[in-house]
Amino acid sequence: MANIIKIMEGFSFIPRSELNLLEALESQKVEVEYQCREGFCGSCQVQLLEGEVEYTSEPIAFIPEGRILPCCCHAKSDLTIEIPGGCRMKKTSQ
Numbered sequence: 001m002a003n004i005i006k007i008m009e010g011f012s013f014i015p016r017s018e019l020n021l022l023e024a025l026e027s028q029k030v031e032v033e034y035q036c037r038e039g040f041c042g043s044c045q046v047q048l049l050e051g052e053v054e055y056t057s058e059p060i061a062f063i064p065e066g067r068i069l070p071c072c073c074h075a076k077s078d079l080t081i082e083i084p085g086g087c088r089m090k091k092t093s094q
Protein backbone atom coordinates (compact mmCIF):
# COMPACT_ATOMS: atom_id res chain seq x y z
CA MET A 1 0.00 0.00 0.00
CA ALA A 2 1.24 3.49 -0.82
CA ASN A 3 2.45 5.65 2.04
CA ILE A 4 1.19 9.16 2.62
CA ILE A 5 3.60 12.03 3.16
CA LYS A 6 2.19 14.78 5.34
CA ILE A 7 3.93 18.09 5.84
CA MET A 8 3.31 19.85 9.13
CA GLU A 9 1.45 22.79 7.65
CA GLY A 10 -1.29 20.50 6.34
CA PHE A 11 -0.23 19.55 2.81
CA SER A 12 -0.32 15.78 2.10
CA PHE A 13 0.41 13.64 -0.93
CA ILE A 14 1.13 10.07 -2.01
CA PRO A 15 4.64 9.80 -3.49
CA ARG A 16 5.50 7.72 -6.55
CA SER A 17 7.36 4.68 -5.25
CA GLU A 18 10.40 5.07 -7.53
CA LEU A 19 11.24 8.53 -6.14
CA ASN A 20 13.34 9.23 -3.07
CA LEU A 21 11.76 11.59 -0.57
CA LEU A 22 13.51 14.70 -1.93
CA GLU A 23 12.38 13.90 -5.48
CA ALA A 24 8.86 13.18 -4.20
CA LEU A 25 8.71 16.57 -2.47
CA GLU A 26 10.04 18.29 -5.59
CA SER A 27 7.45 16.50 -7.72
CA GLN A 28 4.83 18.28 -5.58
CA LYS A 29 6.68 21.61 -6.03
CA VAL A 30 7.65 21.74 -2.35
CA GLU A 31 10.85 23.74 -1.85
CA VAL A 32 13.54 21.83 0.04
CA GLU A 33 17.16 22.95 0.40
CA TYR A 34 19.72 20.61 -1.14
CA GLN A 35 23.25 20.53 -2.48
CA CYS A 36 24.84 17.14 -3.04
CA ARG A 37 21.70 14.97 -3.29
CA GLU A 38 23.83 12.02 -2.12
CA GLY A 39 23.84 12.14 1.68
CA PHE A 40 27.18 14.01 2.04
CA CYS A 41 26.31 17.60 2.93
CA GLY A 42 23.27 17.39 5.22
CA SER A 43 21.68 20.50 3.71
CA CYS A 44 18.42 18.76 2.79
CA GLN A 45 17.57 17.61 6.30
CA VAL A 46 13.99 17.83 7.55
CA GLN A 47 12.39 16.95 10.87
CA LEU A 48 10.69 13.56 11.01
CA LEU A 49 7.70 13.89 13.34
CA GLU A 50 6.01 10.55 12.67
CA GLY A 51 6.77 7.46 10.65
CA GLU A 52 9.80 5.57 9.41
CA VAL A 53 12.15 5.99 6.49
CA GLU A 54 14.55 3.58 4.82
CA TYR A 55 17.91 4.83 3.54
CA THR A 56 18.83 3.63 0.06
CA SER A 57 22.50 4.37 0.76
CA GLU A 58 24.22 5.00 4.09
CA PRO A 59 24.33 8.80 4.59
CA ILE A 60 27.77 10.30 5.29
CA ALA A 61 26.48 13.58 6.78
CA PHE A 62 25.83 13.89 10.52
CA ILE A 63 22.08 13.62 11.12
CA PRO A 64 20.81 15.17 14.36
CA GLU A 65 18.29 13.20 16.41
CA GLY A 66 14.82 13.34 14.86
CA ARG A 67 16.01 14.52 11.46
CA ILE A 68 16.26 12.69 8.14
CA LEU A 69 17.99 13.29 4.81
CA PRO A 70 15.28 13.16 2.11
CA CYS A 71 17.83 12.92 -0.73
CA CYS A 72 18.73 9.35 0.13
CA CYS A 73 15.67 7.80 1.78
CA HIS A 74 12.19 6.55 0.99
CA ALA A 75 9.07 6.48 3.15
CA LYS A 76 8.71 3.11 4.87
CA SER A 77 5.38 4.13 6.40
CA ASP A 78 3.10 7.15 6.38
CA LEU A 79 5.27 10.14 7.34
CA THR A 80 4.74 13.50 8.96
CA ILE A 81 7.65 15.85 8.37
CA GLU A 82 8.45 19.46 9.13
CA ILE A 83 10.55 21.46 6.72
CA PRO A 84 12.93 23.99 8.33
CA GLY A 85 11.66 27.48 7.60
CA GLY A 86 8.19 26.18 6.77
CA CYS A 87 6.59 24.59 3.74
CA ARG A 88 6.98 26.78 0.67
CA MET A 89 5.74 25.82 -2.76
CA LYS A 90 7.76 26.62 -5.88
CA LYS A 91 6.15 29.16 -8.12
CA THR A 92 5.42 27.95 -11.63
CA SER A 93 5.63 30.25 -14.59
CA GLN A 94 2.71 30.25 -16.99
Ligand code: FES
Binds near residue numbers: 033036037069070071
Ligand atom coordinates in the same frame (compact mmCIF):
# COMPACT_ATOMS: atom_id res chain seq x y z
S1 FES B 1 21.40 17.18 -0.37
FE1 FES B 1 23.27 16.75 0.60
S2 FES B 1 22.72 15.34 2.13
FE2 FES B 1 20.87 15.64 1.06
